[in-house]
Amino acid sequence: MSFKHVSIISAAVFNCPLYLLMKKNFKSLILSLSLVFCLxxxxxxxxxxxxxxxxxxxxxxxxxxxxxxxxxxxxxxxxxxxxxxxxxxxxxxxxxxxxxxxxxxxxxxxxxxxxxxxxxxxxxxxxxxxxxxxxxxxxxxxxxxxxxxxxxxxxxxxxxxxxxxxxNAIQTSINAQKIELIPKGVDFTSVLKTVPGTRPESRSGGFSVDGASGAENVFVIDGQEVTNFRTGTLNGNYSIPTQFVQEVQVKSSGFGAEFGGATGGVISVVTKGGGNDFHGEVGMQFDTPKFNGNPRPDLLRFLSGSGANFVQTTEYVNPPKSAGVNTFPTANLGGPIIKDRLYFFGSYTPQIFTTQTTTNFFSNAPAATRTLQATETFRLKRTYQYAFGRLDATPFDKLRLTGTYLWSPIIDEGNIPFGTLNFGAFIPAGTPNNPNAGFLPPTIDFGGSIGRVSGSQLTERQGGRQNSSNVTVQGVYTATGDLVFSGRFSRGFLNEKLGNYFVPPGIQLFCQVGNTPANPNQYPGGCQQGPLGPSNSETVKDVSIRTNYEADATYIFGLGGRHELKGGYQRFRISNDVAQGFSTKGRITYLYGTSITSAGAPVTPSAPQC
CATH class of the missing domain: 2.60.40.1120 (Carboxypeptidase-like, regulatory domain)
Known part of the structure; x- marks a missing residue:
């Protein structure tokens, strides 16, 4: 169990230095105010x-x-x-x-x-x-x-x-009208490619802004930062559909100090709301991998023999496509609750990705001697449950209130452990000293009434759920034409634990130092080097919570020109509560021919310790 807590507090943010305000001398006060008013x-x-x-x-x-x-x-x-x-x-x-x-x-x-x-x-x-x-x-x-x-x-x-x-900031804004007219995908990140200097990073899954890496950006939705604090990228939970979006903005340079964590770009999203007229949309989009391009060929290398008999064979193979259909339904409605005073907008726009992969298991040999040993079909259904609601209220002309709620868990049903081609993962029946021989991989013995489960019988029970939600509340009060107060509270919740269904039970056995195929009798009676069973590592919880409180006031006045003075208070907190790995079930590691002190123990025990 580990816990991380970060608290950031800022107050009285201005455009010019204010340290001279600490002086009591009136002339210094006037000079300091002049510095404040310079921008x-x-x-x-x-x-x-x-x-x-x-x-x-x-x-x-x-x-x-x-x-x-x-x-x-x-x-x-x-x-x-x-x-x-x-x-x-x-x-x-x-x-x-x-x-x-x-x-x-x-x-x-x-x-x-x-x-x-x-x-x-x-x-x-x-x-x-x-x-x-x-x-x-x-x-x-x-x-x-x-x-x-x-x-x-x-x-x-x-x-x-x-x-x-x-x-002086360099920024590009794309509003809802432009988003509707341009070619795009199903979420707001697909429109970022239309911004100059912004491109996807295929390896990291992020976006490069003006040459910076995808881990150097800051993502903000309705004033709440949603950047993954660990990786610096955007989780799929927050790649919200374009149906939710009123405007997307990308700042590439010149942005303020409140975005101090960004050395790349700042991507801000503001969501839609309702109005005095009812508007709605119901629709469905489909996507199928059959219409996509073929996968790139894989270069394989097969080795046999040694010394003068050493032979290396290389071969390009073309893996078949996986099957499946992706569906993107949407239903949204916005309008008045109380005309001219209270408005709503709600949308449910899930994204459902269904993949079916038929894996052919071949022996790990060149084409001339290769044999097909088994065939199995694996399935995965991943659902992004995007649901959003927003209320906008104007109780009286000088006060505007806004509240939003985003519910966006990711749900996996099934697992696809292999591609369409696999070489050497299937262990033929009759292979000595291997309890998984003859069973389709992956194979796990759960014991009890479940017993040994392998292949698609196991993977169809696997999956996971990654819960996520965001809530924001903000208000703006216009006291006079020159004085405006605003405040905001936001809270974000994320529990990253996909892949935690049907994790192997019990203690994992691992042979770190043991017999090898090249020297099978190095340690008589010892284990074969490598894992002696499937990994039991799992994530029980990985909860990160962001909370943000802020309030500010803005005053416009004329004193030798037009000036805007703004000050306020902000408190930002991140917490992370984790329980993962082998800690909940345990792991035993065998090290033959290794002393216990060289394995890391401080002393040699005089008696069994367990």
Whole structure:
């Protein structure tokens, strides 16, 4: 049993050094505040929102102060897609300052309509489908015209989005509308290949961002980090389906200190939510390995004889494909519970991979003398149980609350221990001193009423379950147009114990030093070097829990320019509770011809110890 606990606490994160604030001298205080105000943005915690800012001007380019600006969820998105989004239900009203400037903080990613109220001889201006992305300041210059006419601009059809001049991070965002239109797989990681500088790593199973390894990234879902703390990669439990995703963002450089564990990229995912209209989807996708390319040939080498009679034979073999069908059903629904106040989104989108492999067991010999000894069919059904629910509430106009729950266990039924071709694993009947002779591999004697089980009779009982769940709760309170408070709690649970069904019982026997085929009588009466039975190693539990608490406040003010001051508190904790290996059942190792002290014992016992 082992236990690991890591606790990380951070507070008052700013863009400039604050150590001078400790001085009591008033001049030092003014100097320190000047350092704090030198940059206009600060960041604390994992990002799930963006900002919207701009300037209201008249047709001649003069700024227009004291104009009421309302930012509300877009009523119609011109992309032609059917995706739902989390922006419906968002509404915030602010007033431009004396320079005609406005800024709206903590805006969920999505499309919005920005409307100015007719005032001071100027008509209403309506800018539709303004896109806000994770961690970006969307900049929008609004032009109001004299008179009573309404000016309407559809920003979604403009040639190019405005450049965020306040952010030095290199990042790419892919929203739900783009995800629906591009070729992709069944989970959000399949769209990462469309991001410049990002490619899959076939060997490690991760993603390389700008040349970094797959173990150097950070993955975040709704503000909760889900990176495997041990491997640095993303578990399959968190490769959530694209049906859940509102936006994916990849930061490749220039990201803030809160992502200090990332030396590669930061991949952030924000999930979908409901709106004032009901939207749903029911569908099914299929995939079959029969339509995939053939496996690559394997190069085999067979050795025989020694000295002058030594012969080496090489051969390329083409393994047949495994059979099976993969199915990807989905059902999701989003809409209002209380119109304009409470919304929901729910989805159940499991991914079911069914594989059937027929293994031909051959003798370990070149083609000329090779014989087919046995044939067995093995099956594996792996199910990713992705279920997701989200609630968005606006109890009153200044408060927005969000809660999400992700349930995503992985369930294995069966096991495939071999490929379609195997050479030498089957032990023919009549082989002396081998209790597994004549039985299909793998073979395990469970004793009792079960007895000896081999081949597919054993593997169909094997499998495992890897439980996982994530919950997040967050809120944003807009006290005034210049002051915003936000807080978040999240908890992630993962128990990595696939492959723990029908593990061999009892004590494992292992002959570390014993007789070998080259010298079968080196230790008369001794064991054959190697395992004397199947491994009994199992994972009883491997539980990792992440909890995160954070709160912050943001204040916008003008003092020789426009400034944003942000400070807060974050507490992040990881715990890991493990029970695995031989500890629950035991293992006996034989070492013939080896003294007990050279085997590691501190002293030679004078009597039996067990």
């Amino acid at each position: 206009t943005a600060a960041s604390l915690g994992q990002e799930t929102t963006g900002n919207l800012e701009g300037t209201v001007k008249d047709a001649s380019g003069a700024v227009v102060p004291n104009v009421t600006v309302t930012v509300a969820s877009a009523q119609g998105i011109s992309s032609g897609t059917t995706t739902t989004g989390i922006t419906t239900g968002f509404r915030r009203t602010i007033t431009t300052d004396e320079q005609g400037f406005f800024r709206v903080l903590q805006v969920p990613p999505g499309a919005y309509d920005v409307v100015t109220t007719a005032t001071s001889g100027f008509g209403e201006a309506r800018y539709e489908n303004v896109t806000v992305a994770i961690g970006q300041n969307t900049q929008l210059d609004i032009t109001v015209n004299p008179g009573s006419n309404v000016t309407t601009v559809d920003v979604a059809v403009s040639d190019a989005p405005p450049v965020d001049t306040t952010n």
